[in-house]
Amino acid sequence: MNPLRWRFRAQFLLGFLVCAALLGYAIFLQLKMGLEPCPLCIFQRIAFAALALLFLIGALHGPRDPAGRKTYGVLAFIAAAVGIGIAGRHVYVQLLPQDMGSSCGPPLSFLSETMGPFEVFRTVLTGTGNCGNIDWQFLGLTMPMWSLVWFAALAVWALVTAFRARRRH
Structure with missing residues (x-):
């Protein structure tokens, strides 16, 4: 039972x-x-x-036309790419030596009370708190590293699912 042979709906449901x-x-x-x-x-x-x-909406809609499937695939890829960027930044912050300021600043609740949404986003991504701490590992990879792996895998899954040629029934 090859998941790449499943219908679009089933593949997107698996992503969800x-x-x-x-x-x-x-x-x-x-x-x-x-x-x-x-x-x-x-x-x-x-x-x-x-x-x-996006995976759930795509699975529920289940477009029959290739353009619809490709639209969902590209949108899911974009969401995964944003996740890749954030997880990649988190991995970078974790890999910095402690003396180089590998943290991400005050708690998010404090930031959101004292700054606008764009300032909060910029401040968090500049990595100034506890983002450098490694509290959990599995098979030698930290949680952000696993997130990066999963975002990359799901990005590929979305594109393969959306752009794979389908047989007519």
């Missing part, structure tokens, strides 16, 4: 389920294991949620 599982695991780690997310983690969650939403 993967995103939902990743978000669920992040929330589990936060609530049950006490791992507090940093601002860059929150932005990665937002990117996963946006990607999940």
Whole structure:
């Protein structure tokens, strides 16, 4: 049973389920294991949620025309690319030596109370708090590294699903 042979709806539903599982695991780690997310983690969650939403809408709509499938694929790719950028920045911050300021500043709640949305976004991405801390690893990769892997895999999945030639029934 080759997933690449599944229909568009099933493939996009799988993308949604993967995103939902990743978000669920992040929330589990936060609530049950006490791992507090940093601002860059929150932005990665937002990117996963946006990607999940696009996968779900694409699966529910299930366009029959190639242009519709390609539109959903490109939109999902863009959401994944944003996630790649955020996760990549987080990995960079984590890999910086501690003495070089590998942190991301005050908590997101404080930033949002004292700054406008664009200033908050810019401040968080400049990496000034606890984003440099490594609280969790699996197979030698940190959570942002795994996020980067998953965003890249889901970006490829969205494009392959959307641009793959389909047989007529």
